[in-house]
Amino acid sequence: xxxxxxxxxxxxxxxxxxxxxxxxxxxxxxxxxxxxxxxxxxxxxxxxxxxxxxxxxxxxxxxxxxxxxxxxxxxxxxxxxxxxxxxxxxxxxxxxxxxxxxxxxxxxxxxxxxxxxxxxxxxxxxxxxxxxxxxxxxxxxxxxxxxxxxxxxxxxxxxxxxxxxxxxxxxxxxxxxxxxxxxxxxxxxxxxxxxxxxxxxxxxxxxxxxxxxxxxxxxxxxxxxxxxxxxxxxxxxxxxxxxxxxxxxxxxxxxxxxxxxxxxxxxxxxxxxxxx
Numbered sequence: 001x002x003x004x005x006x007x008x009x010x011x012x013x014x015x016x017x018x019x020x021x022x023x024x025x026x027x028x029x030x031x032x033x034x035x036x037x038x039x040x041x042x043x044x045x046x047x048x049x050x051x052x053x054x055x056x057x058x059x060x061x062x063x064x065x066x067x068x069x070x071x072x073x074x075x076x077x078x079x080x081x082x083x084x085x086x087x088x089x090x091x092x093x094x095x096x097x098x099x100x101x102x103x104x105x106x107x108x109x110x111x112x113x114x115x116x117x118x119x120x121x122x123x124x125x126x127x128x129x130x131x132x133x134x135x136x137x138x139x140x141x142x143x144x145x146x147x148x149x150x151x152x153x154x155x156x157x158x159x160x161x162x163x164x165x166x167x168x169x170x171x172x173x174x175x176x177x178x179x180x181x182x183x184x185x186x187x188x189x190x191x192x193x194x195x196x197x198x199x200x201x202x203x204x205x206x207x208x209x210x211x212x213x214x215x216x217x218x219x220x221x222x223x224x225x226x227x228x229x230x231x232x233x234x235x236x237x238x239x240x241x242x243x244x245x246x247x248x249x250x251x252x253x254x255x256x257x258x259x260x261x262x263x264x265x266x267x268x269x270x271x272x273x274x275x276x
Contacts, residue, residue, distance in 0.1 A: 003193070004185065006169040007142050011057065011193045014093075015141025017134055018059050019162070021148030021155050022048055024067035024105060028114045039108060044069075048147050052173065054079055057193055058095045062134050064158045065147075066102040066111050085109060087129035090213060099130045102158075115157050122165075131165055138168040145172035150179060214268070216243055228268065243268055 003011075010016040024044040032038035050073035053061060063070055074081040074096065082097045083089075085104050091097045101121075103111035110126055112118060121127045143166060149155055159181075170184045173191065180186050217227040220242075228241035245267055253259040 003191065004169075004171065004187075007144070007171050007187075008194060010138075010142035010169070011059075013141070015137060015139065016059050016144060016193070017137045017141065017166075017168070018053065018056060018061045018144045018146055019148065020050065020053060020061050020063040020065055020070060020146055021158065022050075022065050022069070023102065023152070023154040023158065024065045024069065027112070027118070027154045027157055030116050031114045035111075035113065036108070038113060039105065039111060042105070044105070049073065050147065051077070052146055052190075053096075056096075059193075060091060060097040060099060060133070060137050062099045062101055062130070062162075064102045064155070066100070066105040068106050070098055084130065084133070086126040091133055092213065092215065099133060101127060101130050101134075118157055118161055121161055134166055138166055142169040142171060145170065145174070145184065148172060148174065150181060 007016070022045065025042050028038075044067045046069070050065075050070045053070060054073055054077040061070065071081060071083065080095060082092050082095060083100060083104075084091050084097055085100045085107070086109070091099070100110070101112075103109060105111055110124070112121070122131070148159075150159070172180060172184050172186045173189060174180075174186055176186045176188055178186070212230060214228065214230050217229075219226055223242060225242035225244045228243050230241070246263070250260065250263055253263065
């Protein structure tokens with residue numbers, strides 16, 4: 001079948017958000033008295049499989065699953081996946097990003113255990129950060145439900161929170177014969193989405209201002225430096241940079257914040273990547 005125009009356009013323009021709606025465990029009505037003990041005794045669901053997510057083009061995925069089911073699916077598929085759990089994490093562009101709205105069970109961090117916590121989700125700064133990112137993506141865009149079962153009471157509890165918060169065209173992968181709520185278009189069990197179109201930029205950047213996202217990767221022992229890449233808000237991507245720190249020099253000026261900052265700035269913004 002041909003894609004609905006709203007979904008096709010959202011996918012090509014990078015304004016598509018996927019919702020992985022398979023909760024890892026049943027929600028209690030109220031928060032448990034002993035969270036650590038409760039989490040220790042949780043039995044998580046292994047179905048449905050998150051493998052269909054790996055067949056999608058690089059998109060952000062809003063997950064209602066606190067387990068590591070999605071992470072394991074991407075590991076099996078040998079695909080990179082950035083996990084974002086809190087406001088300390090900055091989502092990257094142009095790759096699969098997992099927004100763990102339900103929390104991270106393995107890290108015992110931000111796990112939503114009850115319907116009462118769901119109803120007060122917007123009171124949590126980290127959850128607001130994830131929802132704000134989701135709203136940014138789907139502004140004038142679309143959402144695709146994957147692994148969502150409207151017969152599941154726990155998913156419905158999440159739906160009651162998400163549907164009013166995220167205004168967009170809603171689509172779903174699933175059984176067309178199942179009962180889908182008004183406003184959700186089921187597209188069947190499989191579909192092929194077009195990848196986002198790259199955004200060419202030919203202007204001279206010298207007089208323009210853009211958001212800048214810098215990613216510093218793990219230390220490369222062979223190069224004795226940290227690999228660096230940068231992404232501008234206009235879609236331009238730079239890679240191949242190296243951050244080499246003069247640790248002795250930095251220690252000598254640690255009590256002088258201005259000099260310390262300038263040294264770090266000069267070390268980071270140097271080399272071919274940031275000069276071209």
